[in-house]
Amino acid sequence: MGQIELQKVTKRFGETEVIPPLDLKIGEGEFVVFVGPSGCGKSTLLRLIAGLEDISSGKILIDGQDATNLGPAKRGLAMVFQSYALYPHMSVRKNIAFPLKMAGMDQAAIDAKVEGAAKVLNLASYLDRRPGQLSGGQRQRVAIGRAIVREPAAFLFDEPLSNLDAALRVNMRLEITELHQNLKTTMVYVTHDQVEAMTMADKIVVLQAGRIEQVGTPLELYRAPRNTFVAGFIGSPKMNLLTGAPAQAKGATTIGIRPEHLDVSKESGDWQGKVLVAEHLGSDTFLHVATDYGQMTVRVSGEMSVGHGDSIWMTPDQTHLHRFGADGLRIA
């Protein structure tokens, strides 16, 4: 249960093609994250899988069965929306019970399932409240509860954490990851936040303009980005991408080096620069440095006492240097 396969799926809105022919396999029990800048088509792709939008051509298989022409209700998938999309006129209990009621389950079984889900999600004491009386995190949990009671083939999450504040987001991220470990159900998760993608995913699908740029585990994308787009998108702070003389010296059009793979010295090194801003976090120091090749970011472990206007030298760690050709693709 829970395999999803897209075959040459396309989506057009009128004349504009949002998703050019796209193939993707999501394995059983996988936690797959679609990530990309806004407008890259990741939410559209999720809605195509959900059946909330019709595909323009191609095929969608769920557990080997052709689901292309099935309505959203018939696909056996559950979705958690960005706005939570709870039914405001129903109590938490009725919200969670709604899909079971629609499935025609008898009341005793519904009650048992709702109680069970409420226990798992710490909602037991809120069951008789309305969504309007809950905090953002609690609403999100109700939305998840409504999804899990159905025991779907897969969960679809559409930017579920973007309406929460930063602290709560970290908590919910953990809760969803834990939920996945317990349920072992396929999850497809859409986000524009690459940190969420890196921390939660088994497999990340990086999208740009409806096209898949790369598919891989978080560390594969971190270690070997296929092109400059993925290189710049995955990792925080962003990878430094340099063109010109330093790149030519390595036989590439562009070279990439992550902020954490630069050695910094006040005396000597490969590239010289002037510190624009130094961010002292205690655990790390981030330096934003002006160089002849553009602005670069450096991450130094622990505290380094430099400030605005100081001159420093940077040396890239050769084993972590990424080389890209004129077409933007990685040179092996």
Added chain:
Amino acid sequence: MARSITTKRKTINTAFAWAVGLLIFFPILWTILTSFKTEADAIAFPPKFLFFDWTLENYAVVQERSDYMRFLWNSIIIAGGSTLLGIIIAIPAAWSMAFVPSRRTKDILMWMLSTKMLPAVGVLYPMYLIFIKLGWLDTRIGLVIVLMLINLPIIIWMLYTYFKEIPGEILEAARMDGASLKSEILYVLTPMAVPGIASTILLNVILAWNEAFWTLNLTAANAAPLTAFIASYSSPEGLFYAKLSAASTMAIAPILIMGWFSQKQLVRGLTFGAVK
């Protein structure tokens, strides 16, 4: 300084609003006052405002001469029936226009509304003939259907506006949860739109209650509602202002009372979406 200007402004605005309110309400007030006058006082010049001999005589006469309850009952059936029928037809129509709009949805809405710009008398003749053919003249069912058709554009337009305010994601969630179209409308959309539906019902009951053109032209005795009851006191009786006023007061009283108690709901409904 700034504060004193604001206060002054506020006072002027309040006074102005009261003046406009009284001006609009004055004919109704005058009708009610006249209904308590004798016929002589009713036509007295200069008009007597509050200082006249208050009498209930007109009400007694009106009650004696015509069967108020029968007219009232017809009004209730015609206003209530046409609104109910209209709502049943309008909910699915407004749903499809709000949630699965096509390129022509706006045009259809405009076209429907434009039928309200047609002078009713322009279609009186064909309607009359149709009514004769169908045997609907002077029947409640005929009036229920005509008033429903007349108010349908407004009902659909209002519901469409309310439905537009409901986030589409909630309906999509219902679809993901396995709701059929029927369940989606019945369990999710309608309960969420209750305030909007309620004010639509209220407004349309009022419109149907006050409708006089069709109710006067298509009824005689059996199906005549309160509008016909008022009309029966104007022409044939000559200038009996006090009795006419008593009849009018009795005819508008139910709807006035209903409007008074539901004004909060009505105002909320009519300004829905204007302030978010």
